[in-house]
Every structure is written in C-alpha cells, then in structure tokens.
Amino acid sequence: MSNSVETPVSNRASLVFLSITLLTFLAASSAPTPLYHLYQETLQFSAATLTLIFGVYALSLLAALLTVGSLSDHLGRRPVIFAALLLDIGAMLLFILADSAALLIAARALQGFATGMATSVLGATLLDNDNRKGPLINSLAPLLGMACGGLGSGLLVEFAPHPMQLVYWILFGLLVLQALFVWRLPETVSAQPGALASLRPTLHVPPQARRALWLSLPVDVAVWAVGGFYLSLAPSLVRAATGSTSNLIGGVLVAVLTLSGALAIFTLRNRPGERVLRLGAALLATGVSLILLAVHSASLPLFLFATLVAGSGFGSGFLGALRSVLPLALPHERAGLMAAFYVLSYLAFCLPALLAGNLSHHFGLIATTDGYAAMLIGLSLGALLMLSWRRPARDLVV
Template sequence: MSRPTRTRDARRSFGFVVVGLGAFAITASSSAPSPLYPVYQQMWGFSAALLTVVFAVYVLALLTMLLTVGSLSDRIGRRPVVGTALLVLAASMLVFIAADDVTWLITARVLQGVAVGAATGALAAAVIDLQPNPKIGPLVNSIGPSLGLALGAAGAGLLVEFAPFPTVLSYASVAVLAVGLAVALFFVPETSPATGFTSVGAAVRSLVPSASVPREVRGRFLLVLPCLMSAWALGGLYMSLGPSIVDAVFGIDDRFVAGLAIATMFGSGTVAAVVMTGRLPRHVVLTGVVLLAAGVLAVVASVLVESVGLYFAATAVAGVGWGSVFVGAMNVIGGMGRPHERGRIFATTFTVC
C-alpha cells in the first residue's frame, strides 16, 4: 500500500471516529438536563406542565432545523454544518450554566434543539460515508445516540447527586467535548463535495421546510418508519418525564436513580443494537417491536402497582426493543439512496421520529 493511500485511509478512520463521537455528543447533551429538571422545579417552583413546555420547545427547534437545513450538508458539505452545530451546542451549554429561571432554561433548550437538529442528518450521513465496512456505519448510527442518551443521563445524575456544582459540571463537560470535536473536524476529510447553489434564490428555496426521500426507496422507507416512530415516542417520554416518574410515583428523591431510569432504557438499547448487528434487518425490527410493546405494557403495570423493581425491569425490556428497532431500521435506511441523497434521507427519518 502506497504512503498516500495509507495517509488517506488514516484520515478516513480518524474522521469516522470524530463523527461517531459527534453523534454520541449531541445525544448525550439531549439527555444531560433530564435529571436536573426536578432540581429546577424545586429551585424555581414551576409546574409539570411548564416542564413539558421546556421539553417541547427543544423538539420544535430540532424539527424546524431538520425540515429547513437537514439536507444542507448534501449541498455545502458535512464539515461546515456539523462544525457550526457543535459550536451552537457548546453555546447552549453555557446558557444552561448561566440559567437562573425557567426563561433561560427554555432559551438553552431552543439553542440545543437548533444544534442537534442541524447536526443529526449530517452526522448520520457522514458516518455512512466514512464507514470502513458496510456493517459498522449502521451500528454506530444506532449505538451512538442510544449510548449518548444513556451516559448523558446517568453521568448527569451522578454529578447532580454526588458532585459539587450540580447545575454546571455536566453542561461544562458537554461544552468542552463539542468544542474539541469542532476543532477535530478540520482534520476530517470532506465526504460530500460542495456543489453549492445556482443562485441566491435557489439557496433561499432550499430552506423552505420540506421532508422527502427519493421515489425509488419510498416503499422500504414507509415500511420501517412506524416502528421507528414508536421507539422514539417512548424515548421522548423517558427523556422528558422519566426522572419525575421515579420521584412522583415511587417516592425516590435521588437524582442518580432518576438518571438511571433513562440510562436503563438507552443502555439496554445499546446492548441490543450490538447483539443484533449482522442479523437480518427485517427480523431484528420485528423482534424489537414485540419487545417494545411488551416492555411498555410492563411499565404501565409497574406504575399501577407502584413497584420500582418492576419499573426498571420493564424499562430494560422496552430498551432492548428500542435498540433492536433502531439498529434494524438504520440498517435498512443506511443502504437507501445515493451518497448525495443521504443527508436528506436521514434528516427526513429523524424529522418523522
């Protein structure tokens, strides 16, 4: 192998690690505030209804970015989109640190949603672009988010319960990671050549909210979409209200335990994604749907009988279903379309989810 070839392969391997860590970082940031929500409620005295607003504005900002700039990396390159999003993410973490009322909290969540929405499709596409083999990309696109959600929640819960400065350390850690990854992107090869726009009007029209996939892959896309929607609905429920359920239903006022509820969900999902890799995607998705449904029913039963042990066990089962559905669907979606269409396909996927 010639020296230029080895150098190119090394840069691609480095790039794959960077974008994989990027997928981890943006989702870790999403779950990092969750164990702190009950703390904020106690500090500032806002209602559970307002807490759901804090979560909802994040989703609204995320959806807006997915619908407007979700496919932008197909036109201007992956690195500018991801790098800018990571810097916005770091800024949102600083707003979290400075927050002294719920208005600041909402502002931070909006900025965070903008960053995550802008980066999600581009990072998922870059992982596929830079993957060393066809199996590893979908796996990273599955375990990156689930591992990020799990460790973000568990790590934040641990820091809140046992470390000083509970409303600072978890956000500062994410901010440092985001800035470090933004710098590392300078050494990552660009995988989507910048074709640009033919005119200013074309650039403006590209920002009109839209979500679509190429006609030739639409049938397969629609088959896996309902499964993904179910999985992500459950994930959203746990991220927004999981810690509050531990406190309000089971009477456990411990932020680490509250973070473990989210970590159990997405940690078991990560394990499932690894175990299920390499199996027939259709079978993996079907298995995941069955486990997801069984887990949800058991979660409902645990709340009705107020059994925290059953709650965590049921959460683990639901998490295995979540991870199985996700990795199976990502295997299907990762093989769809041509390279210059991947940003759009992934952005549309996450928009619907």
C-alpha cells in the first residue's frame, strides 16, 4: 500500500474524482454518434466506412483490455490512469483536426485504446476505495457517461457553432484538468513484479469468480449487444422506419437507453444479484419486442417507449452481472477481472453490430433489424430460463 493516509474526506474526494473521470471517458466514447451523419455528408464516405469507424473503436478497446488491462495491478493505479488520460487527450486532438475518414479511424482507434485502459484501472480503483459503492458506480458511470456524451453532442450539433469540433474541445479541457489532478490521488496498491508479463494478451478470471461470470454472461452479452446496436445503427434505423430527419435523434436515443438503464441501476442497487439479472433479461426481451413493433408500425413515440424498456433491461442486466462477479476478486485481481469482464462485454458490443452493419448492405436495415432482434430475444429468454433452473439465488448474491 502507499504511504498516504486516507481520511474519510480524501476518500470521498477520490470517489468523486474517479467517478467524474470515468464519466468523461464514456461521454467521449459516445460523443461521435450524433456526428456520424455529418461526417458522412461532409467527408463523402460510404456506410461500410461508417461501420468501420464504429468498429475500430471497440476492437482497439478490446486490444487495450487484453494487454494493459491488468497493468495497474503491477505499476500502481495513478500512472496507468495518467497514461490513459494522455492517450484520450491525443484522440480529442485528432477528432478536432479530422478532415478525412483515415483521421477519424485513427482518432477512434486511439480513443478505444485509451478507454479500454481507463475502464479497467478506474473500475479497480473505485473498488479499492469503496468495495460497497464501487460496483454501483461502475454500473452507473458507463450509462450516465454515454447519455451525457450522446445527448450533449447532439445538442451542440443542433444549436451550437462548429458542431464537428466544439464537443471535442470541451472534452479536451476536462481531460487535461483530470490529468493534472490525478497525481493528488492516494495510491491504493503497491508495486508488484510481473508488469511486462502482464502485457501478454490474456483473460484473468480468478477461480472463485468463474462460475458467477459464466452464469451472468448471457445477460451481459445481450445488454451490450443492444448498446452496440444503438450507438451504431439505431439512429439510421429510426430515420429509415419513421422518416425523422432531426440531428438530435441519435443523441436522444442513446440518452433514453442509458438514462433509463442508470435509473434501473439506482432503483435496484440493493436487490440480490440473481434477481436483478432475471429482471434484466425479462425487460430486455420485452423492450426489443416493442422495438420491432415500433419499426414495423413506423411509430417514433413507440420507438422511444421501447427504448425506455430496453434501457431498463440494459441497466438491470449490467448491474446484476457486475454485482455477481466483481466483489469476488481479491485486491490484486480486480483490474484483471475488470479487464476480462469488459473484454467479454465489448465483444458483445461490437461484433454483432459490425455483422449487422455488413448484413444491412445486402438485406436492408429493416430486415437486418428483424434478425438482430430475434437473436437478442432468444438470448434473453434463454438466459432467463437458465437462471431460473440453476442453483438458488442466494448462491449468486454477494
């Protein structure tokens, strides 16, 4: 442990700083979503290139989780947080300067690596500071961050000048301030040998957490597949199905999905993990079914309501998975387990959406959505049955 002696005040300040920093990373990750159609119109690239710009972020994030995801268990938390902040600052500069699809791809790749590094180390540091509030903050921050980034960026695109740069300048300023402050945090782990060896791509799941991880995985896959769809194809789907032309629609959809998820997390924060998982699976299946109904009835209000229901399933499913798995790790296993958890989550986030983006070129967006939704409904109902038939709920409650 570090030589710093934490008081309750410094611990609370650390929690606030870590939460805001995690929110900033996730807000930055969703900020480009309302801008995608402007990039397409201005830079004249194809839908296939748009799918690549979305996908390279998630793939780069996975690369970070697989390589540097547990690095802070060996070097300490502060230097790894600082490195992630520097990388994301560089990504914001690339976005500001982007005048080609190649620069956008480079910006998203760098941002993905920075976010992958940040989510594992910040998640572990939150658990170091408070093992009770840490899982709750880790559940809320991604959803609130994506809501702030999507909606905030959408509002700036609609109403502010310089829509393709302003949001990145704001994020740049926040990240610089956080990089200056991070060294004031108390270090929560001591240096450990094996830093270079930890860079080998691997997934580290402690033995005591493996059963809980596999039981919660189907729900976690389903909720992140919904998230990937919303951040890539849902704005285009709403335009195709309802004829909406608003620049705000992409940001609004992301905000409705993630804010309803955050509300579900806060409401269910004290419920047993397995019950929350079952509720998440049921709500997700219901919400996706309603999305299908909204698409085929061309109803924007029903689409927003369906997003609200699906978002509640997103939040409750994500919370149930986190509460079932993360507290089972020992302090020097936390960053590695966070990295493994997010690797599986972001595989579900990017691969189905990338597949759907490619299939939509051949079968159309509506037909592809039908198949995507059927997969999600089947996965959610299958997870619900599995959780109902396996060992009683008390075995999964942490």
